[in-house]
Amino acid sequence: MWQYISGVISLGLIYVIATVGLAVFTGFTGLFSLGHAAFFAIGAYTAAILTYFYGYNFYLALALGAAAGGLVGFLIGYPTLKAKLRTDYFAIATLGFGEAIRVLLENLPITQGARGLPGIRAYTTLPVLVVCTGMVMMFAWNLIHSRHGRASIAIREDFVAAEMMGVNIFIGRLRSLVFSAACAGLAGGLFAHYYCFIQPSMFSSYMSTQMTAAVVAGGMGSISGPAIATLIFIGIPEALRVANIWRLVAYGLILVLIMIFRPQGLMGYKELNMDMIRGWGRRIRKAVGA
Amino acid sequence: MFVQTLLTGLAIGGIYALMAVGYSLVFSILNFSNFAYGSIIMLGAYISYFSMVKLGLPIGVAIVLSILGAALLCYLNERLAYSPLRKRRASSLFFMISAMGTAIFLENLVYAVVGAHFYAFPEVFTKSNLTYRGVSIGVLDVFAIAFSFTAIYALHFFLQKSRTGIAIRAASYDIQVCGLNGVNDKHLIGLVFCLAGGLAGISGTFLGMKYIVYPTMGWITNKAYIAAVIGGLGSLPGAVVGGILLGVTETFVSAYVSSVVRDVFSFSLLVLLLMVMPTGLFGRFLEEKV
Numbered sequence: 001m002w003q004y005i006s007g008v009i010s011l012g013l014i015y016v017i018a019t020v021g022l023a024v025f026t027g028f029t030g031l032f033s034l035g036h037a038a039f040f041a042i043g044a045y046t047a048a049i050l051t052y053f054y055g056y057n058f059y060l061a062l063a064l065g066a067a068a069g070g071l072v073g074f075l076i077g078y079p080t081l082k083a084k085l086r087t088d089y090f091a092i093a094t095l096g097f098g099e100a101i102r103v104l105l106e107n108l109p110i111t112q113g114a115r116g117l118p119g120i121r122a123y124t125t126l127p128v129l130v131v132c133t134g135m136v137m138m139f140a141w142n143l144i145h146s147r148h149g150r151a152s153i154a155i156r157e158d159f160v161a162a163e164m165m166g167v168n169i170f171i172g173r174l175r176s177l178v179f180s181a182a183c184a185g186l187a188g189g190l191f192a193h194y195y196c197f198i199q200p201s202m203f204s205s206y207m208s209t210q211m212t213a214a215v216v217a218g219g220m221g222s223i224s225g226p227a228i229a230t231l232i233f234i235g236i237p238e239a240l241r242v243a244n245i246w247r248l249v250a251y252g253l254i255l256v257l258i259m260i261f262r263p264q265g266l267m268g269y270k271e272l273n274m275d276m277i278r279g280w281g282r283r284i285r286k287a288v289g290a
Numbered sequence: 291m292f293v294q295t296l297l298t299g300l301a302i303g304g305i306y307a308l309m310a311v312g313y314s315l316v317f318s319i320l321n322f323s324n325f326a327y328g329s330i331i332m333l334g335a336y337i338s339y340f341s342m343v344k345l346g347l348p349i350g351v352a353i354v355l356s357i358l359g360a361a362l363l364c365y366l367n368e369r370l371a372y373s374p375l376r377k378r379r380a381s382s383l384f385f386m387i388s389a390m391g392t393a394i395f396l397e398n399l400v401y402a403v404v405g406a407h408f409y410a411f412p413e414v415f416t417k418s419n420l421t422y423r424g425v426s427i428g429v430l431d432v433f434a435i436a437f438s439f440t441a442i443y444a445l446h447f448f449l450q451k452s453r454t455g456i457a458i459r460a461a462s463y464d465i466q467v468c469g470l471n472g473v474n475d476k477h478l479i480g481l482v483f484c485l486a487g488g489l490a491g492i493s494g495t496f497l498g499m500k501y502i503v504y505p506t507m508g509w510i511t512n513k514a515y516i517a518a519v520i521g522g523l524g525s526l527p528g529a530v531v532g533g534i535l536l537g538v539t540e541t542f543v544s545a546y547v548s549s550v551v552r553d554v555f556s557f558s559l560l561v562l563l564l565m566v567m568p569t570g571l572f573g574r575f576l577e578e579k580v
Contacts, residue, residue, distance in 0.1 A: 030383050034390075079561050083568030087383065088323040088523060092515045093564065096557035099512070103553050209394055216387055248398035255391025259384050260374045 006126050012234040013129040014191050016227045017136050019214045021183020023226040024140050025176045026215050028149065030156040031081075032091040033177075035098025036184055036211050041203035042101065043069040043185025045111055048120045048192040053110075058123040062132075062189040069185020070178045077177040081170055098208060105200040116199025117192075124194035132190060136183055140223050143179060152176055153221065206248065213251040217258055219265030224272035229265075293425045295545045296538065301431035303537025304438035305493050305500070309514030310521065310529035311442060312489035318462035318524040319482050320376075322385035326367055326392035328511030330487055333396065334360035334494025335503045339409050357491035364487025365480055367392055376479075400505040409503040434496045441492055442530055445485070449526070458482060462524070516560050522573025531571055 022036055047065030050056040056064070080093045105111045143149055151172045154162035159169055192198045210233060218229030237247045258265060309331060316324045338356035341347045347355070371388045419426040449455035461468040461478055469475040497510060513536060521532025536556060543555045563570065 032383075032386060032390075076561070079565040083564070086523065088317075088386070089519055089564065089568075091323060091386065092519050093560060095512055096516055096553075096560050100554045100557035103550065107550050209390075212387075212390065213394075245398060245402045249395055249402055252391045252393070252395025252398060256371050256388050256395065259380070259388040259391065260371075263380065263384055 008235060008238045010124070010126055010129050010194060012231045013126075013133045014124075014187050014194060015210070015214070015230045015234055016133055017190065018184045018187035019211050019218075019226045019230045020136055020140050020223055021180035021187070022211045023215045023218070023220075023223055024143060024183075025180035026212070027220040027222065027226065028144055028152040028156060029173050029176050030220075031087050031173060031177075032212070033094045033180070034091050034205070034208055034212070035094040035096075035101070036180075037203040037205065037207035038094075038098040038101035039069040039073060039181040039184035040188040040191070040207060041105060041198075041200070042072050043188030044192040044198050044203070045105060045117075045188075046185070047189030048117050048198055049110060051123070051193070052117060052120055058121075058193065062186060062193075065189035066182045066186035069188065070182035073178045073181025074174065077174045077181075081173045081177070098205065102200050102203060105203075111200070114200060116197060116202075118197045120192055120196045120198070122193060122196050124190045129190060129194075132186065136186065137223065137227070140179075140183075144223065148172065148175060156221070209248070209251060213255055217254055217265055222265070222271055225266045228272065291545075294427065295541055297425070297427045297435075298431060298545075299538035299541030300534065301427075301434040301537075302500070302541060303534035304435050305496050305533075306513050306517045306537045307530045307533025308438045308441060308489050308493040308496075309511060310517035310533040311445065311526055312486040312493070313514050314518045314521070314524055314526055314529040315482055315486050315489075317518070318526070319458070319465060319479060320372070320382075320385065321524075322382040323389065323515070323523075324486075325386065325389040325515075326371070326396065327364075327389075327486065327490060328507075328514065329393045329396035329400075330360050330364050330367065331490040331494040331497065331511045331514070332400070332503075332505065332507045333363055334487075334491040335498030335507060336400065336404065336409075336494075337491070338495040339411060339498055339503045342412060343409075353492065353495050356495050357488045360491035360494060361484040361487035364483045364490060368480065368483040373476075373479075397505055404505070406505060409498075411499045411503070430496075430499055434500065437492060437496065441489060445489070446526075454478075454481065513556065516556060518570075519560060520563055520570055522570030525570070525572040528570055528572030 018036070018040055022033065026032055043065035046068040047061040050061040050064060051058055076094070076097050080090050106114050111117070144152070151162065151167045154165065154167055155169055155172050163169055188203075211230075214229040214233055215226045217233075218224075218226030233251075309327070312331075313324060313327045316322075316327070334356045337359040338352040341352045341355045342349065371392050372385060375384050375388060419428055420432060449459055457468065457473045457478055458481075460471070461473065461475065461482075465475055468478075493514075494507075497507060501507070501510065514533070517533040517536045518529050519532070520536060521528025521530070536559070539559065540552050540556055543549075544552045547555075567573075
């Protein structure tokens, strides 16, 4: 039983790492990446190939996987963000990018194509995941409370005004993208060494969708909101054992309903803190007392 | 070989152009990426497939049904998912998320209800080929070229000559001023979505006949977005040129290089073009409007 619970938690934490990265990007710059699974896949394959074929140390491989994700994020972000185009151009470029990466993975000799890489060592354990998640959360928290984070929020809210105040939009967006791609790469490396098997079809648009849904549902402009939403999205279907396919139908519906009724999402520009929990406690006590 | 490849490319390019025009039409009025459009095309293909196979209707009736059905779906999509946001004057980011949600919802609803089966259209004119001086072209391709170009020309005629067409063109410049001048913008937007849906029905039917009908036909419909970006978002002539360009170059790449790298190639084309001409070939919207 514990093994099962820890399995669900591990999977949840892997996705939390990737989603927190996406939250820093989408939630704080207002740009949409529709191909984030590609960064995840790049991290997973880089780390797995390094430990599998070249016998690299696991932690070094993880770091290199994250770096590879960040590097690819830079390469794709540079041309598409350079011209300060509408966000739609960027979203469509990432859509094509995600698919192109999947086609490449299916056809490169080193990735063994659609057969995938079986027999990767199971290095990812719950303590490793907890430490990684903590580090990523702390890094993200510091990043969004830095000068860069404030600039990002300004870009999201009104980029013309932000630019007038001297914020470099291109650098701000690119930095967020590289951070978020590196997070996805790290999560990918952990994923590969957790499942011990990866193949290109695992990193489909389904994965990108789940991350985006979690960021939107958790609240754009929050770090803890998307993290909580991810745990809910992973945990509830596991607990209820509902058919996998209806889960995606529900994601789609949730996105539309949130946009109509609660566009700020679960946490909406706020973070989970003690005051909020005390507030809930007070409200519950009131409801019980009354 | 060259002429034959060119003709096949034109047939695919014509369908891409149809899809890109429908998508660009909505973009030009409402200024957001209607990512639900791909799933409307997919549903259009299902409608014509089922009306041909289950109801035994002839192909002409099936196309008409598919046009009507897809137009209705597109209209409902607007009423349910976008118009509540429009009333609140939400930013285009929220529209885009809502569109993405609709796409995920519809695609997976088809998965869950109809199932992930692959359906092949009954062979109406796929088998036969026309041969002239060693160049042979499928009858389906001839029909696809004829139909898509007729539809595009009809739309062009409608937009140029009719009163409503003039209103639509005016709205693509500024919908608020257009409303001030006595155009009922609610009806106009509804009509634009119906038009886009009608195009989705035609292109879905031909896509389904050319390839196969299945829930994630979506990836082919993603080409519509890429074609529209190549041509410049929001520009209808751009969408036509972008679609044909994409279709023809893709066919040449599959014929002379390899069909595997086709999707990688179309993505690279997109990124290269964004670097050289950030607004696409005929783009109007360089930066986001203030």
